[in-house]
Amino acid sequence: MAGRRDALLTTRDKNHSVTASRIAVAVFIGVLLGSIFAFFLPHGFLTSTPTPPTLNRKMVSSACESPEQVNALKFDIRSAKEKNSELKKEVKGLMERLRLAEQGKGQATEQFVVLGENHKAGPVGTVKALRTNPPVIPDDSVNPRLAKILEEVAIYKEIVVVLANTNVLEMLQVWFTNIKRVGIPNYLVVALDDRIEEFCKSNDVPVYRRDPDQGVDSIAKSGGNHAVSGLKFRVLREFLQLGYSVLLSDVDIVYLQNPFDYIYRDSDVESMSDGHSNHTAYGFNDVFDEPSMGWARYAHTMRIWVYNSGFFYIRPTIPSIELLDRVADRLSKDSKAWDQAVFNELLFFPSHPGYDGLHASKRTMDMYLFMNSKVLFKTVRKDAKLKKLKPVIVHVNYHPNKLERMNAVVEFYVNGKQDALDSFPDGSD
Known part of the structure; x- marks a missing residue:
């Protein structure tokens, strides 16, 4: 009987030891998880986003700006005016380029055709050479x-x-x-x-x-x-x-x-x-006569006044x-x-x-x-x-x-x- 009782006590002690071990493991896991959540979510799961202090200050001070902020606003206004003036100059420049583009609309096409890749001559009466040289780059x-x-x-x-x-x-x-x-x-x-x-x-x-x-x-x-x-x-x-x-x-x-x-x-x-x-201003064919040349006495010359x-x-x-x-x-x-x-x-x-x-x-x-x-x-x-x-x-x-x-x-x-x-x-x- 005594041996059986000792066996039962041994089995009970083993079961108790296992249960205690499981509880200890569970406690350890709980503490570990708690530490992790505490580190990554310090404010918990259900927390509202706090209003930034700067916004609160702006809301409080909007009715009464400090001299520094007033000066800052004035500086911003001056900067905006300067940018506006620069934009006006750019617009003026664009308008000038547009006007020049309209003025030389056909000239640009001619320059591209002549200065671009080689091309075939068109039908009779359609060929036109370049007359307007491109301007230099301003310096x-x-x-x-x-x-x-x-x-x-x-x-x-x-x-x-x-x-x-x-x-x-x-x-x-x-x-x-x-x-x-x-x-x-x-x-x-x-x-x-x-x-x-x-x-x-x-x-x-x-x-x-x-x-x-x-x-x-x-x-x-x-x-x-x-x-x-x-x-x-x-x-x-x-x-x-x-x-x-x-x-x-x-x-x-x-x-x-x-x-x-x-x-x-x-x-x-x-x-x-x-x-x-009209002759002297725009040019004419002036015939020079040299009788000693016989049948070749007439020589044609091109004349124009300076x-x-x-x-x-x-x-x-x-x-x-x-x-x-x-x-x-x-x-x-x-x-x-x-x-x-x-x-x-x-x-x-x-x-x-x-x-x-x-x-x-x-x-x-x-x-x-x-x-x-x-x-x-x-x-x-x-x-x-x-x-x-x-x-x-x-x-x-x-x-x-x-x-x-x-x-x-x-x-x-x-x-x-x-x-x-x-x-x-x-x-x-």
Whole structure:
């Protein structure tokens, strides 16, 4: 009996030990799980997201801002205004590009066709070569001061430019008085001395004073018409490098309409002519007769009267800049050379052995709209029908008494004095 009881006690002790072990394991697992949940979920399962202290502070202080916050708000407003101003400039730039795109809608297509991949020639009558060279990439680093002035004065990257020193002060006054009367806002006087600069500023005329240049300073201050005319080719280069098209003007010109309304803009150079008829202005086939040659006595020649280097529109292209460089170089090497003769030789002479010609496109302006004084005094004033036409400009280039004739042109076309031109001879006395 005793052995059986001991066996039963042993079995009971074993069962009790197993139960105690299981309880201990369960307690351990419970403590472990509790620790895990306490670590990852410190606020329990059902907790609401607390309101951030910053929000509470903003809600409390919204009715009463601190000076620092007020200053911060003012700074934000200023920043917004500056951004708005920048956006306006961008919009203006986009509008300008849109206008230029519309203006040269066909030109862009031509450039793509010609400069792009090779292509076959189309049917007869449909082939058209490229006439308008693409503009250069503007480089403001060339002359930052001039770039800033042009940004304020030029319109659609175009500007009328005249060079002037004290020798032509009275004519300059007639020049800009009529430009203002017509309503041309985009013009600039390149002052070659201090007096002209002061004179322009006192008359509210846009002016640019060149930096001193030892090589040309004496010409700028005291040179006559021809000397100053040669200087302009050096000065114009910077305008083109900055990406602006220039309507170069001599000072002996009376403006009667806005010339930008009559420019084609399809060539590198667009110039008025010294011609006085359709043949002389636009070109003709001139037959040279040499009787000693027998049946071959007649030789055909192409003739055209020169472009006037005192009034031309030039686009910012590589051929245009090369033209200015070549003219300036020739004039620097030959003090007796006339800038207008050199200007035309470089534009018209073709490539030949020993010489590479300039590949610049050109257009002749309408001689009755862009009128020289020979056309006016020799033909127009004597023709009842032609007298009714209103030119864009009149250039007193053929006559020495320039100021008197300029004033007479104003009297005739502006003030309607019909006999204002009658007292002058056809030519010079």
